[in-house]
Amino acid sequence: MAIAENGTCTCCDAPTEEDLLERLKAFLEDYKNTPGALIPVLQITQNLFGYLPESALKLIAERLDKSFSEVAGVVGFYSFFSTEPRGKHLVRVCLGTACYVRGGKDVLDALKGSLKVEVGRTTEDRNFTLDVGRCFGACGLAPVIMIDDNVHQGVKPTQVASILEQYREGGAK
Amino acid sequence: MTQATLTTKVALKINGVTVEADMGMTILQAAATAGIRIPTMCYLENVSCIGACRVCLCEVEGARNLVAACSTPAVPNMKVKTNSRRVREARKTVVELLLSEHAGDCPTCDRNADCELQALARELGIHENRYEGERTHKSLDLSTPAVLRDSGKCIKCRRCVSVCAETQGVGALFPQGRGFDTVIGPAFARELSTVPCVQCGQCAAVCPVGAITEQSHIERVWDALDDPNVHVVVQTAPAIRAALGECFGCEPGTLVTGKMVAALRRLGFDGVFDTNFTADLTILEEGTELLTRLKKALVDKEDVALPMFTSCSPGWIKFAEYYHPDMLPNLSTCKSPQQMFGTLAKTYYAKKLDKTAQEIFCVSVMPCTAKKFECQRPEMFDSGAQDVDAVLTTRELGRMIQEAGIDFMGLPDEEMDAPMGMSTGAADIFANTGGVMEAALRTAYEIITGRQLPMEKLHIAPIMGLEGIKEAAVTIEGAVPAWSFLEGVTVKVAVSHGLTNANKLMELIKSGERSYHFIEVMTCTGGCIGGGGQPRFCTDEVRKARISAIYREDEGKSLRKSHDNPAVKQLYEDFLGQPLGEKSHHLLHTRYTPRVRV
Ligand code: SF4
Ligand code: SF4
Ligand code: SF4
Ligand code: FES
Numbered sequence: 001m002a003i004a005e006n007g008t009c010t011c012c013d014a015p016t017e018e019d020l021l022e023r024l025k026a027f028l029e030d031y032k033n034t035p036g037a038l039i040p041v042l043q044i045t046q047n048l049f050g051y052l053p054e055s056a057l058k059l060i061a062e063r064l065d066k067s068f069s070e071v072a073g074v075v076g077f078y079s080f081f082s083t084e085p086r087g088k089h090l091v092r093v094c095l096g097t098a099c100y101v102r103g104g105k106d107v108l109d110a111l112k113g114s115l116k117v118e119v120g121r122t123t124e125d126r127n128f129t130l131d132v133g134r135c136f137g138a139c140g141l142a143p144v145i146m147i148d149d150n151v152h153q154g155v156k157p158t159q160v161a162s163i164l165e166q167y168r169e170g171g172a173k
Numbered sequence: 174m175t176q177a178t179l180t181t182k183v184a185l186k187i188n189g190v191t192v193e194a195d196m197g198m199t200i201l202q203a204a205a206t207a208g209i210r211i212p213t214m215c216y217l218e219n220v221s222c223i224g225a226c227r228v229c230l231c232e233v234e235g236a237r238n239l240v241a242a243c244s245t246p247a248v249p250n251m252k253v254k255t256n257s258r259r260v261r262e263a264r265k266t267v268v269e270l271l272l273s274e275h276a277g278d279c280p281t282c283d284r285n286a287d288c289e290l291q292a293l294a295r296e297l298g299i300h301e302n303r304y305e306g307e308r309t310h311k312s313l314d315l316s317t318p319a320v321l322r323d324s325g326k327c328i329k330c331r332r333c334v335s336v337c338a339e340t341q342g343v344g345a346l347f348p349q350g351r352g353f354d355t356v357i358g359p360a361f362a363r364e365l366s367t368v369p370c371v372q373c374g375q376c377a378a379v380c381p382v383g384a385i386t387e388q389s390h391i392e393r394v395w396d397a398l399d400d401p402n403v404h405v406v407v408q409t410a411p412a413i414r415a416a417l418g419e420c421f422g423c424e425p426g427t428l429v430t431g432k433m434v435a436a437l438r439r440l441g442f443d444g445v446f447d448t449n450f451t452a453d454l455t456i457l458e459e460g461t462e463l464l465t466r467l468k469k470a471l472v473d474k475e476d477v478a479l480p481m482f483t484s485c486s487p488g489w490i491k492f493a494e495y496y497h498p499d500m501l502p503n504l505s506t507c508k509s510p511q512q513m514f515g516t517l518a519k520t521y522y523a524k525k526l527d528k529t530a531q532e533i534f535c536v537s538v539m540p541c542t543a544k545k546f547e548c549q550r551p552e553m554f555d556s557g558a559q560d561v562d563a564v565l566t567t568r569e570l571g572r573m574i575q576e577a578g579i580d581f582m583g584l585p586d587e588e589m590d591a592p593m594g595m596s597t598g599a600a601d602i603f604a605n606t607g608g609v610m611e612a613a614l615r616t617a618y619e620i621i622t623g624r625q626l627p628m629e630k631l632h633i634a635p636i637m638g639l640e641g642i643k644e645a646a647v648t649i650e651g652a653v654p655a656w657s658f659l660e661g662v663t664v665k666v667a668v669s670h671g672l673t674n675a676n677k678l679m680e681l682i683k684s685g686e687r688s689y690h691f692i693e694v695m696t697c698t699g700g701c702i703g704g705g706g707q708p709r710f711c712t713d714e715v716r717k718a719r720i721s722a723i724y725r726e727d728e729g730k731s732l733r734k735s736h737d738n739p740a741v742k743q744l745y746e747d748f749l750g751q752p753l754g755e756k757s758h759h760l761l762h763t764r765y766t767p768r769v770r771v
Contacts, residue, residue, distance in 0.1 A: 069368055072359075072360035073348050073360070
């Protein structure tokens with residue numbers, strides 16, 4: 001069986017959000033009357049969906065008899081929880097000292113413009129998630145961006161669009 | 174020197190003085206029994222102690238660090254200093270840091286001169302800003318009709334979180350995010366309207382600063398008073414008269430009914446009336462509704478919704494709509510006294526003056542913020558206009574009286590206007606937990622048996638006081654022929670206040686563990702006297718003082734049963750016909766809407 005990175009099986013169609021919510025409901029039955037269940041349930045949910053969609057959080061609040069504000073508060077407190085879907089590709093811009101002084105910030109701005117998202121966010125088509133990092137160990141050729149496991153060095157803001165193009169559907173990987 | 178002989182007592186020294194505290198008391202409580210004040214900020218009576226703010230720091234001999242008095246138990250032979258230089262410096266630093274983050278402008282703040290942060294700064298002798306920190310940002314949440322939030326002024330004490338979750342069972346507010354960016358607010362720091370807040374205002378009542386307040390209607394009311402083309406009437410809820418004095422320095426529990434009436438006249442209201450009038454009316458409508466339901470159940474063997482719940486408290490209504498939609502048929506269909514008053518002011522009273530509903534502006538003064546929500550519900554336009562146009566909290570009325578430069582304490586006592594200012598003692602006690610039930614039973618018992626309720630001073634002792642859930646049973650003996658089916662029946666009633674208690678009661682009923690005929694639910698602890706719009710700060714001691722003031726008001730009246738109110742009798746004769754009649758049905762009763770919780 002082929003398992004893709006985000007945990008979904010690739011030998012059949014990816015499950016829809018509704019399918020996943022049904023699966024979550026089954027889990028929630030087991031945790032209903034368990035004290036301290038919220039954090040483990042959130043972890044299961046994040047593994048199931050790849051992130052914590054609002055529909056799932058509402059279902060959790062309802063089934064565990066917690067207020068939505070409490071559930072949201074717990075999600076926001078722990079950095080390992082994310083309410084943002086992960087895009088197919090993770091784009092990270094280095095803002096370490098070397099990259100920063102050599103225009104890393106301009107590259108980041110170009111990426112924001114090109115993807116039309118803020119840092120930490122995922123594009124509408126769920127293709128890219130934009131993030132920043134500090135030093136990928138390639139300072140000699142700053143500024144550096146990393147897309148998935150590929151390092152792109154000496155990036156100029158004008159090149160950003162064509163680099164992204166390689167990762168779009170049908171583009172060369 | 175005495176040694177604690179019984180294990181239930183703990184002897185410790187506070188500031189060199191021996192203090193006998195009860196076992197299990199915290200340093201804070203032990204100090205209080207000896208009349209020693211320790212300043213606090215996050216501490217709140219009746220909810221779990223989180224010990225977060227460190228304002229209550231004290232020095233304990235032998236302990237390396239200062240301890241939080243609110244969350245440290247008093248133990249035998251402990252030596253505590255509550256006011257050493259080290260303690261004072263530490264507390265000062267804590268409050269200075271709070272001030273350094275605080276984005277507030279005292280002169281224009283709703284809490285100016287009534288702010289715990291201001292008071293602490295003064296008490297601790299803070300005269301300069303020693304720290305310059307990043308400040309929170311002003312961020313107004315105007316999304317709900319009753320409650321206004323400004324998280325810029327929030328000092329993250331979490332009192333609102335505790336009261337909303339623990340006392341009210343709602344949990345609308347919770348810390349969102351982490352570190353400096355934490356916002357105490359609804360899910361994902363969105364607007365309050367996105368979560369099932371019942372608008373009770375208990376968060377506003379406990380907030381030490383200006384971060385949660387009511388949506389003010391003061392300007393609306395000034396505008397109406399200044400408009401020569403509208404006839405402005407005011408109604409005052411029963412709970413106001415036992416608390417308004419606190420805005421002018423009176424001790425809690427001071428009755429100021431006459432001065433309140435005088436002040437309202439001087440503010441320029443054209444008719445000064447009483448919500449008590451429609452409280453009496455509520456008893457007749459709701460009592461008849463209960464007896465009708467009982468008859469259907471016991472005689473006609475029809476399937477009717479019992480137990481019946483009272484419907485005067487709009488926070489409770491909204492709560493039931495969110496959390497117990499299956500029980501909505503059990504709620505009395507009676508509008509609250511505020512809304513009955515509004516409808517009648519714009520129909521019955523308007524007709525007497527030969528005016529239209531639009532020419533009357535109806536203001537109510539309420540101990541409650543949820544009344545601001547209630548008055549704009551789409552069901553509350555039965556007169557052909559919005560039945561109640563503006564709702565002032567007790568605090569807002571106090572402020573208007575000050576703005577008008579009225580010397581409240583120097584006012585004479587005056588009487589309410591007729592006819593809608595007439596009321597009985599039964600209406601007064603609507604302000605207290607257990608009061609609506611007592612008023613209802615005073616009337617129902619007399620209707621059924623033709624005799625007065627056989628209780629001392631007409632009070633039903635088991636349902637008085639601050640116990641969260643209270644019960645009583647009254648066995649009917651000697652029913653008159655019309656109600657003979659109730660002969661020998663034991664009418665079982667229950668009373669709860671604070672919505673968590675309503676939830677508990679609901680569970681007891683749903684599980685079949687308990688069964689009742691009639692249940693009174695009030696949203697706020699202590700009932701309306703502890704409402705979210707009352708003068709701050711409300712502790713159990715304050716609640717008790719207000720409660721006994723209200724019983725005094727009741728006992729001082731010559732008429733103490735709603736069905737004896739002559740103005741209400743007149744209203745039925747001239748206008749309504751009979752309780753639950755066609756006109757009542759249209760004007761005084763309402764319906765409820767299930768709401769989605771998440
Ligand atoms: S909350 Fe208190 S300290 Fe802050 S601005 Fe208002 S009055 Fe001043
Ligand atoms: S108004 Fe009542 S329900 Fe709403 S947030 Fe405040 S305490 Fe909670
Ligand atoms: S809003 Fe008020 S009560 Fe709530 S945490 Fe902030 S300061 Fe405390
Ligand atoms: S009052 Fe004791 S820690 Fe806040």
